[in-house]
Amino acid sequence: MPQAPGPYPTDVCAVVLAAGEGARLRPLTRLRPKVLCPVGDDALVDLAIARARTAVGPVGAVAVNVCHGREAVEAHLGDRVHISVEDGEALGTAGALGLLRPWIDGRGVLVLNGDTWAPGDLAGVVAGWDRTRVRVLVSGQDRLGPESRIAGSLMPWSEVARLAPEPAGLWEVSWRYRVAEGEVEVVRWDGPWVDCGTPAQYLWANLAASGGVSVVGEGAQVEGRLDHCVVWPGARVRLGESLAYAIRADDYVTVLVR
Numbered sequence: 001m002p003q004a005p006g007p008y009p010t011d012v013c014a015v016v017l018a019a020g021e022g023a024r025l026r027p028l029t030r031l032r033p034k035v036l037c038p039v040g041d042d043a044l045v046d047l048a049i050a051r052a053r054t055a056v057g058p059v060g061a062v063a064v065n066v067c068h069g070r071e072a073v074e075a076h077l078g079d080r081v082h083i084s085v086e087d088g089e090a091l092g093t094a095g096a097l098g099l100l101r102p103w104i105d106g107r108g109v110l111v112l113n114g115d116t117w118a119p120g121d122l123a124g125v126v127a128g129w130d131r132t133r134v135r136v137l138v139s140g141q142d143r144l145g146p147e148s149r150i151a152g153s154l155m156p157w158s159e160v161a162r163l164a165p166e167p168a169g170l171w172e173v174s175w176r177y178r179v180a181e182g183e184v185e186v187v188r189w190d191g192p193w194v195d196c197g198t199p200a201q202y203l204w205a206n207l208a209a210s211g212g213v214s215v216v217g218e219g220a221q222v223e224g225r226l227d228h229c230v231v232w233p234g235a236r237v238r239l240g241e242s243l244a245y246a247i248r249a250d251d252y253v254t255v256l257v258r
Contacts (some may be wrong), residue, residue: 007057008058011107011131012055012094012107015097015100015104016063017113024198027057028202031253033072033223034197039117049062055122056126066085067087068090091166092174095166097170107157108129110122111152117208118151119192126154132158133185134159136154137150137188138188144186192193192209194208199255200257228244229246232249234250245257
C-alpha cells in the first residue's frame with residue numbers, strides 16, 4: 001500500500017491494537033495469531049500499520065501492542081514499529097494506551113484495530129482534528145454507541161493521560177462519558193469496513209479486497225476448483241477437490257463458510 005506524501009504531524013502518533021486472542025476466528029488462530037492472518041497478500045497488522053502511516057508518517061511514530069501470539073507477532077514485526085508487550089492478559093483498547101503513556105508522551109493518538117480491514121488514507125482525518133476532542137470514525141453511522149463499528153479513533157493527550165494500564169475498553173472508561181458531555185466528534189466512515197473476527201467475516205474481507213475472486217497466497221498450489229475461497233500461502237488444493245466459500249489454511253485445516 002503506498003504511503004501518502006508528507007509533511008506529517010509531529011504531535012500525533014499511532015497505536016495498532018494487536019493483542020487479542022482471536023477465539024472467534026478459530027481454528028485459523030490455532031495456526032497463526034489473528035493479526036497475522038492475510039487479506040490478499042498482506043497480514044492484517046501490516047495493512048493497519050500502512051494505514052496508520054498514511055496519517056502519521058515514519059515507522060517510529062507507530063506502536064503495536066502484543067499479548068496473545070506474542071512471539072510470532074514480534075518476529076513478524078521486527079524493528080519496524082515500537083512494540084508494547086502486555087504480559088499475562090490483554091489490556092483492552094484503553095489499557096493498551098495506558099501502558100503506552102510514556103511512549104505517547106504528550107501526543108495525540110490515532111488508534112486502529114489490527115484485526116479490522118478498512119482500507120483508506122487517513123491523512124485528512126488527522127489533519128482536520130482539533131486535538132482537543134475525541135474523534136471517532138464510525139462505519140456507516142453518524143452516531144457512536146457501544147456496538148458501533150469503529151474504523152479508527154483519535155484520542156487527545158488529555159484523555160490518554162487519564163488511562164490506567166489495566167484491562168478496560170475505551171467505550172467503558174472514556175467514550176461514553178465524553179459522548180454525554182458532547183466532547184466526541186463522530187466522523188462517518190463510508191469506505192470498506194470488515195471486522196475479521198470470524199471465519200465468515202475474514203473470508204468476506206478477502207473477497208471484498210480481491211473484487212470477488214478467490215485469493216491464493218504465495219506458494220500455494222491449486223490443482224482443483226475454487227469458488228469464492230481463500231488459500232493460505234503454502235497450502236494446497238489437490239486435483240479433484242472442489243472448494244466453495246472456504247478457507248484452506250493447510251493440509252489439516254479447511255474452514256467451510258455457510
